Amino acid sequence: MTSADVAREAGVSRATVSYVLNGVPHQKIPETTRQRVWDAAARLGYAPSAAARALRTGRSEIVLGLLPDWPIEHVLGRLIQQLTNAFAEAGLTFVVHSSAHPARPLRDIWKAMTPAAVLALQDFDDVEAEAMRAAGIEVVMAMHGSPGGEPRPPLVSEQPIGALQARHLAAPHRRLGYAYPDLPGLDVLAGPRLEGVRAVCADLGMPEPDVRTVPLDAAGAAEAVKGWLGADPPVTGICAFNDNVALAVLAGLSHLGLRAPRDLAVIGVDDIPGASLAQPPLTTVVRDTDAIARGLARRVVDSLGGKETPAEPVRDDLLLRFRESA
Known part of the structure; x- marks a missing residue:
């Protein structure tokens, strides 16, 4: 089917079909005519060619x-x-x-x-x-x-996540650790989150966070846990890169016969489905991914329209979901 078929079916010109189906602005086409074109296109199973539209608009x-x-x-x-x-x-x-x-x-x-x-x-x-x-x-x-x-600056900021984790743990804990992911490709996220933890520790006069890479297995995570508990002074609160890494820390504690938050408080990020099922249930930071998505889309659409876009990151409201691990 072509636009000519739609034009014959609707009893209008081919140009009118093009204006209606491609949403061309500033065309004085009656609403009844527009609807007749859409109805004809639906009956014939016609859709405008994306390739042709790309050639026309550039x-x-x-x-x-x-x-x-x-x-x-x-x-x-x-x-x-x-x-x-x-x-x-x-x-x-x-x-x-x-x-x-x-x-x-x-x-x-x-x-x-x-x-x-x-x-x-x-x-x-x-x-x-x-x-x-x-x-x-x-x-x-x-x-x-x-x-x-x-x-x-980045379109999406990661530092506030680490800062929120650290502020939550800082009151009852005098030394914090950071559970870094065992995947180098995640440095672009993990690095800024760690910087957020470091900034809060510095502001509160706390020691530098004790950073250890935590693999996603109980035995490997247990080695990191032993390192934190054996530090001088010992680490008692852990900011984990995300919930998966936090769950590994909880598994490492269990591997050693220990439990959060009694032996080591743990806080994650993302509130994945398994976070509430952990033992103990995991305290975590929740991101508003819908607001992030809409903010990113708006930046792209505005840029395509020639509008100036803000320099600051898109809005990302963070929520701390309190559970028993911290």
């Missing part, structure tokens, strides 16, 4: 989301879905590409898709960013980092 309606080689678990999966919804409300399609091996090179992907915008979770090198812009991709953004060497 860009596609695709936002390419670039994922680093990270585990796609509960929170990241939820954020992807919410970004998909937020972009859809703006008439854009969010398409995700993961860089996990053996994925095709990033340049092959954006050249094939020619998206209107690229939104990356992690920074990429300046050469790649400039190549995208030279190819006509109007908006190139990274949640963490500044592509193209732009001196901007």
Whole structure:
């Protein structure tokens, strides 16, 4: 089916069909005519060609989301879905590409898709960013980092998470530890969260946090727990990178016949489904991922529209979910 078929079915010109189905503004088309066009298109099963629209407007309606080689678990999966919804409300399609091996090179992907915008979770090198812009991709953004060497803060800030964890533990505990993830690719998140813990410790006159890498197994986590408890002075409160790492710390305590919060208080991040089922149930920081998704989508849409976007990170209201582990 073509737009000519729709025009004949609706009894209007082909130009009118194009104006209606492509949402062209400033056209004085009666609402009854618009509805007749939509009804005819539905009866015939016609949809406007995305490829033809891209040729006409000079860009596609695709936002390419670039994922680093990270585990796609509960929170990241939820954020992807919410970004998909937020972009859809703006008439854009969010398409995700993961860089996990053996994925095709990033340049092959954006050249094939020619998206209107690229939104990356992690920074990429300046050469790649400039190549995208030279190819006509109007908006190139990274949640963490500044592509193209732009001196901007990250779109999403991680430091407040660590700061909230540390402030919660600081009153009853005089020395804190940080449970760092055993996956180097997560440094872009873990580093700033650790800086948030460090900043609170410094402000309160507490010692530097004792940082230990915690693998996701009970025996390995137990070694980190023994190190914290054997420190001088001993660590009694742990800020974990996320709930998975926090659950590993709880498993390490159990492996040693110990229990939180009596022997070591533990606080995580993300409130994954298993957090409330842990023994003891895990205290955790909850992020408003829907607000993050809508804020990111708004930045992209405004940039595509030529509007100036704020320099500060998008709104991310944090909530501390109190349970028994801390």
